[in-house]
Amino acid sequence: MRIDHETSGVRTVHILMIECNPNGIAGIANALELGHDVTLVSVDPDFYLGVSPLAEAAYAHPKCQVIKSEQAFSIEDLTALARNLHAEKPVHGVTTYSEYHTVHTAAVAEALGLPGMSVEGARNARHKHLTRTTLDGTGVRQPRFAHVADPAEVEAAVREIGFPCVVKPSDGTASLHVLHLKDEQDLRDYLAELADVVDYGRGVVRIPDILIEEFVTGELISVESCVLGNGEVVNLGLTDRPLSGFPHFIEMGATYFSGHPLQDELFATTTRVLNELGVDFGFIHTEYLLSADGPVLCEVNGRLIGGIVPSLMQITSGVDPYLEVIRQALGERPELPFPGETTAGGHWFGAPVAGTVDAIGFDAIEELPGFHSALAYKKPGTPVTRLSRSNFDWIGHIIFTGADRAEVNKRCEAALDGIDLRMKVDVAR
Structure with a gap:
C-alpha cells in the first residue's frame, strides 16, 4: 500500500x-x-x-x-x-x-x-539479556555470558565468566557503561560507577539487568537489514566499525560496503537471529565480532543504524534510509539502500583533553581526494569532555568516498590530521 x-x-x-x-x-x-x-x-x-x-x-x-x-x-x-x-x-x-x-x-x-514490529520482538532485541537467553541453545554463536538482575550478584557472575570479561547494562546504547574488565580493581571501580547511574538522561530509566560476557577478540562488523511487512529478512550490506582502545569501546569510524569474505555467513546468521528473536518489521542493525572461530553475535538493535551510517548508505545507494523508515511505517514497501559501486565511509573525532571549543575547521581537508563532507557537532563556546568513555564524546565527523573500504579508511585516517580543532583548556585542572 x-x-x-x-x-x-x-x-x-x-x-x-x-x-x-x-x-x-x-x-x-x-x-x-x-x-x-x-x-x-x-x-x-x-x-x-x-x-x-x-x-x-x-x-x-x-x-x-x-x-x-x-x-x-x-x-x-x-x-x-x-x-x-x-x-x-x-x-x-x-x-x-x-x-x-x-x-x-x-x-x-x-x-x-x-504497521510495526511485534512488541515481543522489539523487547528481545532491545534488552541484551533477552537476546542472549532467547538465542541460547539455538546454535547461534554467542559469548559465554551471565545475566544478573541484582547488582550484588555481579561479582559472582564475573568470577563465573572469568577475567578478562566485558560488562554492560542490558538496556544501554552507544557503548555507554560498556567496559572491559581485566582484574578485581576494574570490577570494584565499575560497580562504584554504575551504582550512581539510575538513568541515561532524557527520562530514560535504567533497568537493573546486567550482562557479563567473555571477552571475544576480533573485528567488529555489523549487518544492516530490513525486515519487510511479511517478515521477510532482506540483508542489505555491512558496516565496519573500528574501535578505540580499552577499557571503553568507542566506535571511531564506519564504512558501508559489500563483499566481505564472510558476508554469506553473516547474512545467513542474521536472518536466523532475527527469526528466532521475533524481529519481524523494520530496519535492523546486528553486530558481530569476527573471532578466530567465526562470527560471534554481539547485539541486535531493532532500528536503523545510527551515527553517520544512514548518510553513508544514501551516498552509495542513492536511497535515503531515514525516509524509507518513515515510508515503511506508513505501510509502504521501502526502497532498499544496497551498497553501490562507490564506497562511503567516515571517521568521528573528539577532543584530546577536556575544555571549551574555540573553533573547528575543515579547510585543509576539503580538497583531498574523495572528500564528501564534514560536520562539527559543537559550537564555539561549548564545553566538551575528553574522548574517552562512549560515543557521546564525539564532537564531529568527516566523510570520504573511494573505490573500496580500504581506500576510504586510508583517506579518512589521513584527513584526521588536517582537522583544525582549537580549544580553551584550563591548565590548572
Whole structure:
C-alpha cells in the first residue's frame, strides 16, 4: 500500500515520531519537505536543538508539532497520549530512530493498529539479556555470558565468566557503561560507577539487568537489514566499525560496503537471529565480532543504524534510509539502500583533553581526494569532555568516498590530521 502525500494532490499523512536521535532529525526534515505532518514526542525537545543543525528549522515548520512530555518513557502514558493525538488528527505511521524507544514504538503502533514490529520482538532485541537467553541453545554463536538482575550478584557472575570479561547494562546504547574488565580493581571501580547511574538522561530509566560476557577478540562488523511487512529478512550490506582502545569501546569510524569474505555467513546468521528473536518489521542493525572461530553475535538493535551510517548508505545507494523508515511505517514497501559501486565511509573525532571549543575547521581537508563532507557537532563556546568513555564524546565527523573500504579508511585516517580543532583548556585542572 502506498499512501500519497499532499504534494501529489491527494492528502497529507501524519507521522508520530517517538523521540529521535541527533542525526535522525534529518528524517523529520525530509518528511516535512514531502508535505507530511510530523508530531515529535520527547521528554526534552531542546536536546535536539543543541545537537542537530536541522532541528530549529524543523521545529519552526508549520507541519511540525513538538510535544514535550515528561512521561514519554512510560509505555502506558505514551500510549494514552498517542490515542489522544490519533483522535484529534489520525496518525498513519509510528516510528523512531532512537534505540531507547523501540519497544515504546512497537507498543504504540500495536495500540493504534498500525504497521510495526511485534512488541515481543522489539523487547528481545532491545534488552541484551533477552537476546542472549532467547538465542541460547539455538546454535547461534554467542559469548559465554551471565545475566544478573541484582547488582550484588555481579561479582559472582564475573568470577563465573572469568577475567578478562566485558560488562554492560542490558538496556544501554552507544557503548555507554560498556567496559572491559581485566582484574578485581576494574570490577570494584565499575560497580562504584554504575551504582550512581539510575538513568541515561532524557527520562530514560535504567533497568537493573546486567550482562557479563567473555571477552571475544576480533573485528567488529555489523549487518544492516530490513525486515519487510511479511517478515521477510532482506540483508542489505555491512558496516565496519573500528574501535578505540580499552577499557571503553568507542566506535571511531564506519564504512558501508559489500563483499566481505564472510558476508554469506553473516547474512545467513542474521536472518536466523532475527527469526528466532521475533524481529519481524523494520530496519535492523546486528553486530558481530569476527573471532578466530567465526562470527560471534554481539547485539541486535531493532532500528536503523545510527551515527553517520544512514548518510553513508544514501551516498552509495542513492536511497535515503531515514525516509524509507518513515515510508515503511506508513505501510509502504521501502526502497532498499544496497551498497553501490562507490564506497562511503567516515571517521568521528573528539577532543584530546577536556575544555571549551574555540573553533573547528575543515579547510585543509576539503580538497583531498574523495572528500564528501564534514560536520562539527559543537559550537564555539561549548564545553566538551575528553574522548574517552562512549560515543557521546564525539564532537564531529568527516566523510570520504573511494573505490573500496580500504581506500576510504586510508583517506579518512589521513584527513584526521588536517582537522583544525582549537580549544580553551584550563591548565590548572
